[in-house]
Structure formats: structure tokens, C-alpha cells
Amino acid sequence: MKHGALAILPLALGAAIYGFAFGILAAQMGFPWWGVAIMSSAVHAGSSQIVAVEQFSGGEAILGAALAGAALNLRYIGIVASLSDILRGVPLRLRLLAIHITGDENWALTMAERAKSPGIGASFLIGSGIVMISVWTGSTSLGALVGSALPDLERFGLGFAFTAAFIAMARGMWRGPQNALPWCGSFLVTGILVLSGVPKAYAIVGGALCGITLSMVLRRRNRCAP
Amino acid sequence: MTTSHWALIAILAIAAFSIRLVGLIAGDVIRKSRLAPLLDDLPGVIIVSLVASSLAGQPVLTWCAAGAALVTAWLTNNVILTMLVGVAVFAGATLIGI
Numbered sequence: 387m388k389h390g391a392l393a394i395l396p397l398a399l400g401a402a403i404y405g406f407a408f409g410i411l412a413a414q415m416g417f418p419w420w421g422v423a424i425m426s427s428a429v430h431a432g433s434s435q436i437v438a439v440e441q442f443s444g445g446e447a448i449l450g451a452a453l454a455g456a457a458l459n460l461r462y463i464g465i466v467a468s469l470s471d472i473l474r475g476v477p478l479r480l481r482l483l484a485i486h487i488t489g490d491e492n493w494a495l496t497m498a499e500r501a502k503s504p505g506i507g508a509s510f511l512i513g514s515g516i517v518m519i520s521v522w523t524g525s526t527s528l529g530a531l532v533g534s535a536l537p538d539l540e541r542f543g544l545g546f547a548f549t550a551a552f553i554a555m556a557r558g559m560w561r562g563p564q565n566a567l568p569w570c571g572s573f574l575v576t577g578i579l580v581l582s583g584v585p586k587a588y589a590i591v592g593g594a595l596c597g598i599t600l601s602m603v604l605r606r607r608n609r610c611a612p
Numbered sequence: 613m614t615t616s617h618w619a620l621i622a623i624l625a626i627a628a629f630s631i632r633l634v635g636l637i638a639g640d641v642i643r644k645s646r647l648a649p650l651l652d653d654l655p656g657v658i659i660v661s662l663v664a665s666s667l668a669g670q671p672v673l674t675w676c677a678a679g680a681a682l683v684t685a686w687l688t689n690n691v692i693l694t695m696l697v698g699v700a701v702f703a704g705a706t707l708i709g710i
């Protein structure tokens with residue numbers, strides 16, 4: 387668990403910047419810092435929270451705002467499904483905790499590290515997840531409490547740190563030429579969807595579905611090959 | 613904090629956790645089926661999609677930084693080093709006005 391908690395720290399720093407910015411936004415919508423803390427710990431879904439609060443401020447009905455936010459999280463069906471092997475044999479209470487504290491960053495890091503050393507499992511995921519949800523909750527609350535005192539760190543590439551980290555994690559999952567077509571398909575379809583104006587969260591789901599379909603077709607073809 | 617604020621938090625929390633629960637159940641079902649190998653392929657395609665969504669429509673500077681990160685990742689297979697190189701190239705190019 388400690389291994390996961392330490393390994394995620396660089397990514398947690400990046401998440402803290404976004405968390406701080408979200409806290410400022412939520413405070414402007416009437417959420418006190420402790421309300422932001424409750425939301426961040428109970429929901430633990432950055433993009434969903436941002437969209438839900440934005441919609442809420444736009445005067446949308448509460449249910450509509452919440453569902454718009456939650457819909458952005460649909461990729462978590464695939465993300466959590468892929469944890470099936472890691473969470474096998476883990477007690478139900480811990481499994482439920484693990485899926486709640488799983489975010490893009492600690493999930494991706496766990497899968498990348500597991501690809502290198504198969505011993506990496508639930509304790510790494512939970513250790514890194516505890517750090518991520520703590521940092522997310524702390525930074526969003528601080529943002530709501532302190533306000534807009536932070537300089538524009540995005541300009542100096544902190545936002546790009548996530549992209550670079552995901553590139554490195556993808557490298558760790560590369561298994562050879564059999565990945566090439568599904569990965570290219572995912573990349574192209576996601577890119578085209580984003581450029582067509584589809585919200586990023588849905589584009590990710592669309593790209594992943596394309597990639598997994600190509601992967602399925604390739605596996606079937608390889609099985610049928612003489 | 614008004615009732616509306618509380619309601620938004622409650623509905624969002626229930627919806628977000630339900631989605632994760634669906635994933636947990638789906639994963640268990642798929643693992644026991646003929647489609648089990650797909651669970652091995654899923655992480656890679658999701659990560660590639662995350663990268664693509666960050667890069668689509670971005671300026672050349674971002675793509676250059678991504679290229680540098682990709683080369684570093686390919687050569688070192690190290691997350692921290694890749695982040696450092698990617699951010700350094702991004703920040704450096706921004707500062708010199710590329």
C-alpha cells in the first residue's frame with residue numbers, strides 16, 4: 387500500500403492544481419469549503435463535479451445537472467471492469483472502497499506498474515487511491531477556502547504532466563505489434579470525435595469502444611488462422 | 613448551503629458510485645465469459661484514448677512535447693522521467709515563444 391501511495395505523489399501534485407481551481411468555482415456557486423469537501427470525498431470524480439457545478443450555476447434542474455456530470459464518468463464502467471482480476475479475492479468491503487477511490491491516475495499507474503511486475507495488485511491500487519482522494523478533497527476544499535490566489539501554473543506545463551504520464555503508462559502496457567491497430571483506432575476515433583465537437587468524456591468512451599472492437603476482431607482472426 | 617446544494621451532491625455521489633458498481637459487476641461477468649481476454653486489452657485502449665483527447669486540437673507546441681514524452685517513454689519506460697521531460701519541453705517552448 388505504501389508503494390502505491392509514494393508512486394502516485396507526482397500525479398497527485400497535478401491533480402491538486404485542478405482541485406484548487408474547482409474549489410474556487412464551487413465556492414462561487416455557493417458551496418462552503420466543507421460542502422466542497424463532502425462533495426469531493428463522496429463523489430470523487432473531477433470532470434463530473436466540474437460539469438455538474440457548472441450546469442447547476444447555469445440554472446439547470448438539479449437532476450439534470452447531476453446526470454450531466456455523472457454521464458461524463460461512463461468510462462469508469464470500462465476502467466473498473468478492467469480491475470476485475472486485481473480485485474479478485476478481495477473482501478467486498480475493500481472492493482467497494484477500491485472502486486470508489488479509483489481515479490484515472492491511480493488506475494492507469496496501477497495497470498502500468500502491473501504490466502511490469504505482476505505482483506502489483508489491490509494494495510497498490512488502494513494505497514495510491516487513498517492519496518489521490520485525500521489530495522483531491524484537500525485541494526478542492528482549500529480552493530474554496532482561499533480563493534483565486536494561485537498563479538497560472540497551466541502555462542508552465544503542469545496540465546501537460548498528465549498527458550506525459552499517460553503516454554509513459556501506455557508505453558508500459560505495450561505488448562507488441564498486436565496492440566498497434568486497436569491503439570491507432572482508439573487514438574484516431576477519439577481525436578476525430580473531439581475535433582467534431584463531441585465532449586472529451588464521450589470521445590474517450592467512443593475511442594475505447596472502437597479499440598476494443600478492433601482488438602476483438604484481431605483475436606478472432608488469429609484464432610481462425612490456420 | 614441550501615437543499616439544492618445537498619441534493620446535487622447526493623444525486624451525483626449515487627450516480628458516480630452506481631457507474632463504478634456497474635463496472636465491477638460487468639468485469640466479473642466478462643472475466644467468466646469467452647470475452648475475458650478483452651479485459652487485458654481494455655486498459656491500453658482507454659489510456660490511448662485519454663492521450664488522444666488531451667492532444668486533439670492542441671497547438672504544435674503540445675504535440676512536440678508529446679513527441680518528446682513518447683521518445684522518453686519508449687527509451688526509459690519510466691513515468692516520472694517522461695513527465696519531467698514532457699513538462700520541461702512544454703515549459704521551455706512556451707517561454708521561448710514557440
